Amino acid sequence: MVGRSLPGWLVAAILAAVLVVAPFVLPTIGANADMLSRILIWGIFGLGFDLIFGYTGLLSFGQSAFYGSGGFLAAYLLVSGKIGDVFLGLAVGTVGGALVGLVIGALALRRTGIYLAMITVAFGEMFFFLENSPLSAWTGGENGLPNVPKPAIHLGPIDFAFNTDWRMYGFIAAIYFLGFILARRIVNSPFGHILTAIRDNAPRARAVGHAVQRYKLAVFVIAAAYAGLAGGLEGVLQGYMAPDAFTFDTSGQLVMQTIIGGPATLFGPLIGAAVWLYLRSILQVVGFGPAWKLVLGLVFVVLIVFLRHGIVGGILQFAGRRTTPEAIPTSSGAQGLHLVERVAERPATRGDVVLEARGVGKRYGGIIANSDISFAVAEGEIRGIIGPNGAGKSTFFKMLTGEILPTAGRIFLFGKDITGNDVTAISQQGLSKSYQINQLFQKLTVRQNLNISALSRTRGKFRLDLIRHVDEVPELNADVAETLRLLSLTERADAPVSELAYGEKRRLEIGLALGTGPRILLLDEPLAGMSPQERADTVKLLKQIARGRTLVIVEHDMDALFGMADRITVFNEGHILAEGTPAEIQANPGVQEAYLGGVHAA
Amino acid sequence: MLNWGNFSSQLFNGLVSGALLALISAGLTIIYGTLGVLNLAHGALFMLGGYAGFVAYQSTGSFVVAVVVGAVFVGLVGVILERVLIRFFYERPEEDQILVTFGLGIVLVEVVRAVFGSLTQNVPAPAWAAGVTSLGFMIYPTYRLLVFGIVAVALAALYLLLYRTRLGMVVRAGIEDPTMVDALGINIQRTFMIVFGIGAMAAGFAGIVNAPIISITPNVGDDILIECFVVVVIGGVGSFAGAIVGGVVAGEILSLTSMFNPSYSAVMLFAVMALVLVARPQGLFGTR
């Protein structure tokens, strides 16, 4: 990504300068207007692709479907005369690409990883065959559509046609510039930050309250729009819309260029396209013509093995920048209400049941993990859950958060039946969990991690806020600063997670759950793997967090838990064995038996 | 208005191409099931088998030698690729694995193009299998019958390998729990290498066997790869049975729909795939 220390206006100015100067400098090394225009078109195509692949982690091998759809739609409308203005035609093509993206995305995004790759390949090919035959009356089949007009402006006294190579370059460069600015705004928006969280750890993004599928579909449609625009521009540039816009090669070339240039940099695809097109023409000149793709293929493989961040990424790493979204400046002071205090302002009416399970059970075929659990926690309480291995504690926790569906019984949150709600909904309703094994956003900084949680609190599970800067989200900085202070991580706010010590990561793990502003916090073995000092510190932290909140803690460290909890629930063999104060539980012979297996110290 | 002769001929064509697809997809799915890697170079391996066989045929004039060389050569290439490149990617994210095999596929295709050029090469069917055979109700090219027979035997051999040999037992256990296999004293890394080699060999074998039917070019494997994806999505990733059933289904869809309108057959295939995705995302036999 563009260096942290480079502000937006500077990047825009540099880009504009490069685009303006290029026509004067690059022809000396053999690049002509047509080549530069093509590079820019691939760049526009790649802006969208980088958003879905570089930033969101969705590897699609079928972007040609949108490129071709937008391109042929625009070309058809312009060639047939149904639309006279090229600008309008391109706009329609862009929208057309986006709509196709919506349809395919709704189907393809149900799967991830290899399935997504395979499905997008297949859809891309499907569109190629559709273009070639069934729709050939409109698309010209194998021959494509010739006579696509050039854009022109007829406004009052202005009568300007982009009918020379360099004018076309100017036109396309302007569009690239605008497209880049928009893409950059998206990346720096709250929406964009959530995309990087999805790439990093989609399940946790879901668990902190974001509707991940909607975000994926939204960015997929945006990428399809960029593709459609690029396709239309190809037709206009060439004066001819070629069927190979729809081929798998086109999709593959886009992927390769992005990797070569560097994903998650936005202009990586542009650099990659420049390398690709320029290298091809050079190799042809020196007589290596047919081998250009072999050379590029080898470069591609080598980069994947050794330099996964591509050329730009490699340069940025070398220069000490990181490939993460812009960090939020630490300036913000004490504006906005503080997180902990705000929650504590709610009257702690002890006695009100806030979380309840009635007759809850979970059975897997013949195996009963939980049976007939009746469990109620009062507001402000600290409840401990203990039990031997396999007692069903984790399963129960997962039913409370919505990760697993109970096979019997109902669960109530603040009196409302939440049985069957998904993790995102339950998180939005005020219940959050901290995991036994850290589920952090590994590639983000501490602050960026906490932002992800906080953003779901202020914006709900989905918001299409593409344009505003993440800084502009009210109270975000103040809330996160407060959470950092509580976790004693203020000094480490801008460190990436990979550099944290284990104890710091565990605290951040709790912080991610805390950042959603829950009234009820579930903690799954928060002390796991900690040294005695870390345990003491974490216990102190938990007591602080407990103020104004309700905590339910699963733990094996009895000393620590019994020193914190108001009441203890004991699980054994899938059901509740006993419940009471720590003293009562320690004195309960049935509980001793469950743990010690029938042997009492003689 | 059904041309019966045409129909039965296309039905058989579908079986032949379906059987080939099943074999290639079986290789792809075994590799994915055991190693967890989606091999986007699989189409290129298919192509490589055709070319290796072609070279063998040119120098020996024997079709049988060509088939053996094609299969064995690609099997060895598979083993080398696994040792030299693929195994470093087991710990890396899925997307990186996809990208590296994709790049590998491109490199293999371009190397072949650099050596042989882009024009099609011809591997004729062996003389003893040329011509047509009368099946009573229709006349059908002999070589295609032979292909069906050979591929059926190859699939059976693969099945026997998986379900009746010790190696197959190790592979099946490795698909389920590779760590435990290692803890029982079997070097699971070496098993991965062998599995990749077998999967590659299946593709290479199919490539040379198919050569007399469709002439070989460097890009002959591109469409095959995409069709394999459809087969694997329909049949279920990681399932041998799914590859076979999916292969035959795909082959028949392509063949029979081409009777009505050849330009629609590919679209139909992808439409069926989309349908499976919506109705039963894990495929017919898949569990993941």
Place this chain on the structure above:
Amino acid sequence: MSYFEAERINSYYGDSHILFDVSLRVERHEVVALLGRNGAGKSTTLKTLMGIVRAKSGTIRIDGTSLEGQPPHFIARQGVQLVPEERRIFGALTVEENLVLAALSAPEAWPLDRIYAMLPRLHERRGSLGRELSGGEQQMLAIARALVREPKIILLDEPFEGLAPIVVRDLLAICERLAAEGQTIVIVEQNLAAALTLAHRAYVLNNGHIVFEGSTADLKQAPEITSRYLGI
């Protein structure tokens, strides 16, 4: 030098430090119990001994041969055999295939007849797929897989977990028989009664540290240890 010994093992999951300078020794023909609550590090210890988890420091030796840093298949071939928690038998293979596979790399494998004689239930079910077996039968198979390799030492990880008392009784009898026949065993178990019945000596783990080492008789005489580290 003991038959099997681990010295000052430090194991991590990622960067979570689980085992702190854990040392234990097992003499030939001994049954040693490794006790402790959940999260104490008992399973991690066995997995480290088997090479599934790599120790960052420390040594492991069997009969003088160094095992630290080696992959599991090497350690298995040196005669160490793990019967993991959750059994991890191959559900897609039959009972017999599970046993044959286990015997493949063993220098001196038991003939199948000998296994079937000891565990006739497995003989009855030899054609069934692993996933068709009951919990107790799966555990039997997991133990049989270890036995078939004529192991120098068996590491048993929570063999009685999740099984009905009557099944536990049967399995316990099998384990007692193995111990009586001189099989060297390390057993991790939460079922204290069962563990102490089998074992000669015991170690207690707490939060990754060894806090007790002694004979089982000594442990039974130390209620402050059992209630503090094993009970609540």
